Amino acid sequence: MGKLTLEEAIVHAKEVAEKNYRGADFESIDSIDDDIKTNCIKCAEEHMQLAEWLEELKSYKDLEEQGLLVRLPCKVGDMVWDNDFGYPESYEIKAFSYGYCDSYVEPDIGIEDEIIFYYENSIGSITGSFPMGEIGKTVFLTREDAKKKLEEIKK
Structure with a gap:
């Protein structure tokens, strides 16, 4: 059957x-x-x-x-990690949108639309944004992943 x-x-x-x-x-x-x-x-x-x-x-x-459903790797309220000044720093996701994040546009690639996450630092102000494509490269879902990347960069 x-x-x-x-x-x-x-x-x-x-x-x-x-x-x-x-x-x-x-x-x-x-x-x-x-x-x-x-x-x-x-x-x-x-x-x-x-x-x-x-x-x-x-x-x-x-x-x-049809490619019309997007699975987000994190949600509003989740913590993400970035390596700022040589140590992992946590940020809380406050919002997301669809568009482009010009601070991450590479000159030879051009502007590409994608999901943009907005984050807040520990003092409570929205301090920046990053495109979803940066997760696993410069922004991490766990502190451990951020530390691993930092160690790779140091080597």
């Missing part, structure tokens, strides 16, 4: 929901019938919820395939 696709899973979940809704469409004559109806309706509702979640997942996967 082949691998189940997301579309097939959505169709299957909706079919199970519909069968259970139809299975609950009868006149109850006792408490056992009431329990059966309740279970059928509960199963139908759960499968409809599953179908909705799968459709949402499908829309995200479609966006990702």
Whole structure:
């Protein structure tokens, strides 16, 4: 048997929901019938919820395939590290945007749009920005990574 696709899973979940809704469409004559109806309706509702979640997942996967979904390496509130004056310094991410960061443009490459992160230093003012492409080069997600890079530079 082949691998189940997301579309097939959505169709299957909706079919199970519909069968259970139809299975609950009868006149109850006792408490056992009431329990059966309740279970059928509960199963139908759960499968409809599953179908909705799968459709949402499908829309995200479609966006990702089209290159319209960006996974950010950090979020607002996270700390990043930079090697300032020979030692790792932490900065808190305060915002991000899409555009270009002219302080990182190399003359021979030109201006390129990308995700820009804005950070705040320890005294609470937004002190600068960096493009996402600098993560792992000049800006690091952990203090240890910043220290490793600093050691490489010293050698």
